[in-house]
Amino acid sequence: GQQVMQIPQYQHVQEGEDFTTYCNSSTTLSNIQWYKQRPGGHPVFLIQLVKSGEVKKQKRLTFQFGEAKKNSSLHITATQTTDVGTYFCAGRATTSGTYKYIFGTGTRLKVLA
Amino acid sequence: NAGVTQTPKFRVLKTGQSMTLLCAQDMNHEYMYWYRQDPGMGLRLIHYSVGEGTTAKGEVPDGYNVSRLKKQNFLLGLESAAPSQTSVYFCASSDPTGYKNIQYFGAGTRLSVL
Numbered sequence: 001g002q003q004v005m006q007i008p009q010y011q012h013v014q015e016g017e018d019f020t021t022y023c024n025s026s027t028t029l030s031n032i033q034w035y036k037q038r039p040g041g042h043p044v045f046l047i048q049l050v051k052s053g054e055v056k057k058q059k060r061l062t063f064q065f066g067e068a069k070k071n072s073s074l075h076i077t078a079t080q081t082t083d084v085g086t087y088f089c090a091g092r093a094t095t096s097g098t099y100k101y102i103f104g105t106g107t108r109l110k111v112l113a
Numbered sequence: 114n115a116g117v118t119q120t121p122k123f124r125v126l127k128t129g130q131s132m133t134l135l136c137a138q139d140m141n142h143e144y145m146y147w148y149r150q151d152p153g154m155g156l157r158l159i160h161y162s163v164g165e166g167t168t169a170k171g172e173v174p175d176g177y178n179v180s181r182l183k184k185q186n187f188l189l190g191l192e193s194a195a196p197s198q199t200s201v202y203f204c205a206s207s208d209p210t211g212y213k214n215i216q217y218f219g220a221g222t223r224l225s226v227l
Contacts, residue, residue, distance in 0.1 A: 001172070009153065033216075042203060042218040043156065088155060090216075098163055099144055099209045101216070102172070103156035 023089035119219035136204030
């Protein structure tokens with residue numbers, strides 16, 4: 001079945017440093033979503049990527065969707081303490097007839113002030 | 114708007130006991146999902162529903178049953194709880210006709226099975 005892996009599992013950075021998490025799917029995706037979960041909270045939608053090679057930015061966050069639509073990345077520039085949390089990607093397979101998403105394993109980000 | 118509401122928030126069960134987790138959404142969404150979250154495993158889909166009266170299996174359906182008798186409610190049942198079902202359970206809903214099909218999550222239910 002479809003699998004979605006994320007690396008790294010954990011990342012500790014000093015405030016002001018950059019951070020990147022990578023998402024890799026075993027199957028081609030029709031689209032990919034990114035969510036953020038604050039400690040003790042629930043996942044909250046950040047963005048959706050649909051097109052091959054697509055790049056989207058939200059302030060300090062840059063999201064990319066690979067050309068083959070099997071991988072994606074989230075890059076945060078100059079991290080802040082408010083960026084702390086776990087970042088998940090969620091992919092929908094092209095073979096999926098329904099809006100069923102498989103979530104990645106997540107990357108937990110800790111920002112040291 | 115309340116969005117997605119899960120009850121209860123916390124529960125402790127003994128092995129073999131049964132319970133039902135309730136998820137209610139007030140956004141008129143067609144799709145509803147149940148996930149479990151375990152350390153290092155991310156969010157794994159247990160069951161989902163694409164509309165009232167329909168349910169389907171996700172990645173880890175064994176040991177769970179679901180029902181969607183009303184569009185706004187999605188119930189997750191554990192017939193005979195096992196320690197391996199200790200987890201945080203999240204419900205989510207989405208509108209598949211919406212451009213982004215965003216999933217809106219509830220606050221979660223923390224379940225411990227002793």
